[in-house]
Amino acid sequence: MIYVCVVAHNDAATVGLMLWKVRQVMAEHRWEYHLLVADDGSTDGTAETLDLYQRALPMSVIRQDGRRGYAASLEALLREAVSRTDRPKRDGAITLPASFAVSPTALPELLKRFASGADLVVSESAGTDQPLWERAVRRSAPWLLRPGLQLEGMRDVTSGVCLLRLSTLRHCLQDREAPLLETEGSCANAELIARAATSARQIAAVSLDIPAPTAAPHERPSLGTVFQLFRAGRRLRVPAASARVQRA
Numbered sequence: 001m002i003y004v005c006v007v008a009h010n011d012a013a014t015v016g017l018m019l020w021k022v023r024q025v026m027a028e029h030r031w032e033y034h035l036l037v038a039d040d041g042s043t044d045g046t047a048e049t050l051d052l053y054q055r056a057l058p059m060s061v062i063r064q065d066g067r068r069g070y071a072a073s074l075e076a077l078l079r080e081a082v083s084r085t086d087r088p089k090r091d092g093a094i095t096l097p098a099s100f101a102v103s104p105t106a107l108p109e110l111l112k113r114f115a116s117g118a119d120l121v122v123s124e125s126a127g128t129d130q131p132l133w134e135r136a137v138r139r140s141a142p143w144l145l146r147p148g149l150q151l152e153g154m155r156d157v158t159s160g161v162c163l164l165r166l167s168t169l170r171h172c173l174q175d176r177e178a179p180l181l182e183t184e185g186s187c188a189n190a191e192l193i194a195r196a197a198t199s200a201r202q203i204a205a206v207s208l209d210i211p212a213p214t215a216a217p218h219e220r221p222s223l224g225t226v227f228q229l230f231r232a233g234r235r236l237r238v239p240a241a242s243a244r245v246q247r248a
Contacts, residue, residue, distance in 0.1 A: 001090075003077075003092070004096060005036050005037075006036070006095075008037055008042060009039075009042055009098075010044045011099055012046045014098060015037075015049055018100045019059070021103065025107050034060065034084075035057055037077075040064055040068060070184055070185055071179070078093055078164075078169060079173065089165065089167045092111075095192070097160045102125075106206075110123060110206055113163075118163075118202045119164070119167075119200035120164055120165070120204070121205075122205045122206070123156075124206065124208070125138060137158075141157055142154050144229040145157070145187075145232060145233040149190060149191065149236055151193065151197070151241075152240065153205070160186075162193055164192075168199045172195050172199055182235075182236065184228075191232070198240075204245070205247055
């Protein structure tokens with residue numbers, strides 16, 4: 001079972017299309033899946049859109065009173081996936097942005113590496129269709145996050161798309177009273193990768209050059225993103241991964 005985890009906040013314009021595209025991709029490759037969606041206090045038509053698609057898709061929606069933030073919502077989905085599985089060594093959780101910033105057509109390559117034994121698969125944007133500034137922020141993120149997050153071999157940790165084996169994720173959550181994710185936004189994506197990497201026996205990185213149908217302006221790297229990454233690198237202390245990043 002693959003749990004597809006999606007955090008939605010005022011994404012009524014894109015989340016339905018994105019969920020339906022996930023269905024098409026997973027059905028084409030005959031993968032067993034379940035959609036886990038968190039509606040993080042949306043004030044547009046996101047709730048109504050999710051109600052409509054929930055009738056047609058294998059999907060569970062976590063609704064929240066008020067906005068909790070991306071990191072808390074994502075962690076709630078990951079914990080839900082771990083609580084549901086009875087085969088943690090076989091099952092996995094994929095994170096996907098509701099904004100369609102990354103197309104679900106990226107999933108087959110991630111699942112291919114997962115089936116080959118990787119406990120953590122990170123999607124890296126090739127960035128050929130992105131502005132130079134955005135590419136520079138993405139490429140410099142692993143350096144900005146030092147020394148708190150040591151992501152040796154990673155070229156992009158901010159895409160918001162990764163695949164985690166649930167046994168690896170369970171190990172990260174085990175006996176942890178504090179939240180798994182202490183940062184927000186792009187930093188939270190990088191933090192999740194760093195924490196999962198400490199428990200992963202095999203780590204794979206996949207570079208994808210798949211143009212997204214839409215792109216959310218608030219998700220694009222900015223000068224503020226640079227400062228957030230820099231501060232996170234000095235506040236967090238996550239041990240370095242023992243496994244090396246493998247590339248195709």
